[in-house]
Amino acid sequence: MKQALKTILYIVLTLITIVVINIGFFIYKAKNGIPDYESRAPKLPTEMNDFSVLLFSKTNAFRHAGAIKAAIPAFQKIAEDNGWTLFSTANGAVFNAEQLAQFDVVIWNNCTGKVLRDEQRAAFKSYMEKGGGFVGVHGSGDGSHKWDWYEDELIGARFSHHSLQPQFQLADMYLECDSSSVFPCKHLAPKWTRSEEWYVFNNNPRDNGFTPVYTVDENTFNPSGNLGSLITDKDFGMGDDHPIVWYKELAGGGRSFYSALGHSGDAFAEEKVLELLKRGIEWAGQ
Ligand SMILES: [Zn+2]
DSSP: OHHHHHHHHHHHHHHHHHHHHHHHHHHHHHHHOOOOOOOSOOOOOSSOOSSEEEEEOOBSSOOOHHHHHHHHHHHHHHHHHHTOEEEEEOOGGGOSHHHHTTOSEEEEESOBSOOSOHHHHHHHHHHHHTTOEEEEEGGGGSTTOOOHIIIIIIIOSOEEEEOOTTSEEEEEEEEOOOTTOOSOOTTSOSEEEEEEEOEEESSOGGGGTOEEEEEEOGGGSOOOOOBTTTBOSOOOOOTTOOEEEEEEEOTTSOEEEEEOOOSSGGGGGOHHHHHHHHHHHHHHTO
16 A cells, blocks of 8 residues: 555656646746757749748747648638739748848748847848848747847847736737728728737837837737736736737838737638738738
8 A cells, every 4th residue: 555655756746747747848938948950941933923921930949830820821721812922931030131131021920039040140130131021920020039130120028028917818800901001901990809828028110110000908818818826017008098909010111010919820810800910911012
């Protein structure tokens, strides 16, 4: 009997250790990322249409597996419907001057962590500074990238946390659109209620020269990111002005569009999300 109890205790302790190690690894990876880089560039299609899009879906930190998987065919369908070439890859070596120059827009599909080597980063920065187009989706704006230019100049806001009480909540979004808007927003819904894991940023992207397409009304959801005794300092939102989708024309003619929507695969079956992304890509690639 004593031996049986010992065996059970051993098994329980082993299981607890495995769970703790896994949780620790998950938190470390989400915060810091695990480096994994490519050096051999992919082969691009021999024929590219007038409007060509690079869909980049690499993660070195938290992986939104369902969303990434659902977004790839959704972007492919948008490209097909509009006669664009879309090249989909998770190979960071495509970030070289020669290949980037062939694309009107580069989409970061829930990319997280440090996904590019320094020289690949430099090639992307130079592409944007020379007039390139960028579309960032959800996790591409989280705090795992560890790249000042990317976070401040291209995304425009530093990620703080996401809603956790609960994680997914219905909330009202409002279109920020007037006659002076350079974004094609008149085709978008003025008010839009949907469920999301809502991102909260430490600064308002307006302060970095970005213009919101949508804001989310914090009176309609709880933005707190506190989690029991594990996270205790994230009990705040962005107040009356909480941008959630925004854009900016960069110096040098580049264009950046970011949407914090898209945690779940379901998002990429929502017509309004697809319409918004299509408009974002078209605008960024002008
Ligand atoms: Zn997410």
